[in-house]
Amino acid sequence: xxxxxxxxxxxxxxxxxxxxxxxxxxxxxxxxxxxxxxxxxxxxxxxxxxxxxxxxxxxxxxxxxxxxxxxxxxxxxxxxxxxxxxxxxxxxxxxxxxxxxxxxxxxxxxxxxxxxxxxxxxxxxxxxxxxxxxxxxxxxxxxxxxxxxxxxxxxxxxxxxxxxxxxxxxxx
Numbered sequence: 001x002x003x004x005x006x007x008x009x010x011x012x013x014x015x016x017x018x019x020x021x022x023x024x025x026x027x028x029x030x031x032x033x034x035x036x037x038x039x040x041x042x043x044x045x046x047x048x049x050x051x052x053x054x055x056x057x058x059x060x061x062x063x064x065x066x067x068x069x070x071x072x073x074x075x076x077x078x079x080x081x082x083x084x085x086x087x088x089x090x091x092x093x094x095x096x097x098x099x100x101x102x103x104x105x106x107x108x109x110x111x112x113x114x115x116x117x118x119x120x121x122x123x124x125x126x127x128x129x130x131x132x133x134x135x136x137x138x139x140x141x142x143x144x145x146x147x148x149x150x151x152x153x154x155x156x157x158x159x160x161x162x163x164x165x166x167x168x169x170x171x172x
Contacts (some may be wrong), residue, residue, distance in 0.1 A: 002081070002145065004124075014050060014141075021041060024029070026145055030136065037128045039059065042077025047082070047084065047105060047106050047146050048082075048084035048105055049069060049105075049148070050067045050082065051065045051067060051082070051084045051146075052065045052066045052067025052068070052081075052082060052084070053065060053066060053088050054159045055083075057090075059091060059092045059094065059160045060089060060091055060092070060138075060162065061089060061090055061092070061138075061163055062081060062088050062089025062090065062139075063085075063086040063089050063139070064084065064085045064086070064089050064091075064138070065083070065084040065085075066081050066082070066083055067081060067082040068080075068081050068110065069081055069082055069148070072152075072153040076115055076136070077098075077152050077153045077154035078150060078151070078152050079149075079150075079151050079152075079153055080148060080166065081148070081149050081151075082105070082146065082147075082148055082149075082151045083143070083146070083147050083148075083149055084106075084144065085107075085138045085139035085144060085145045085146070085147075086139060086144055087111070087140065087141060087142055087143055087144055088140075088141050089138050089139050089141050090110065090136055090137065090139065090164055090169060091136045091137055091138055091164070092136060092160055092162060092163045092164060093134050093135070093136050093161040093162055093164060094134070094135070094136065094158050094159060094160045094161055094163055094165075095131075095132050095133055095134045095158065095159045095161075096129060096131065096132075096151055096152075096155075096158050096159075097116070097131055097132060097155035097157075097158075097159070098131055098151065098152035098153070098154055098155035098156070099128070099129055099130055099131040099133075099151075099152065099157040100126070100129040100148040100150065101128055101148060101149075101151075101153045102121075102126065102127040102137060102148070102149055102150075103113075103125075103126050103147060103148040103150070104121040104122060104123055104124060104125040104126070104127075104146075104147050105123055105146045105147060105148060106123055106144070106145070106146035107123070107139060107140075107144040107145040107146055108120065108121070108122060108139070108140040108142070108143040109121035109122075109137060109138065109139055109140065109147060110136075110137060110138055110139070110140055110145075110169070111127050111135065111136075111137045111147035111163075112135060113129075113133055113134065113135045113138055113167075114133070114134040114135065117172070118171065118172055120140070121137075121145070121147075121159075122129075131155065134161065136164045138164075138169075141170075164166065
């Protein structure tokens with residue numbers, strides 16, 4: 001009798017585990033509310049990293065947010081930050097003496113090097129900004145954009161230039 005009772009408890013446990021897994025799987029497949037909210041909410045809940053604090057300097061047009069992930073220091077001169085742009089916001093033209101890498105993590109973004117056409121960025125895209133190449137990046141007009149920016153400080157800080165005009169931003 002004990003053996004039969006244990007087998008029944010074991011089956012109940014397996015059933016509960018399978019049932020819980022199925023519920024979790026169904027919820028993850030059908031819950032797109034976070035993606036819907038991302039188009040209007042500048043602080044998307046589905047972002048891999050925290051949105052951070054609003055950037056208030058004159059090197060950006062529109063609202064953008066920065067969450068520092070790794071600070072450059074004397075042992076490692078690489079800084080890593082999560083930058084979230086509201087729709088239509090962007091950086092000024094600028095360059096990085098040591099170059100920069102951008103990893104698109106959410107939304108739809110723009111990237112442009114001086115003299116080249118705008119590149120449209122989506123989650124999973126990666127951009128390698130060569131050293132001293134003047135460029136800008138930000139969100140598309142209709143969608144927010146989040147990126148992880150990886151920048152070395154060893155060769156010096158970014159060189160900030162003039163704002164990107166509306167005409168430059170809208171040129172495709």
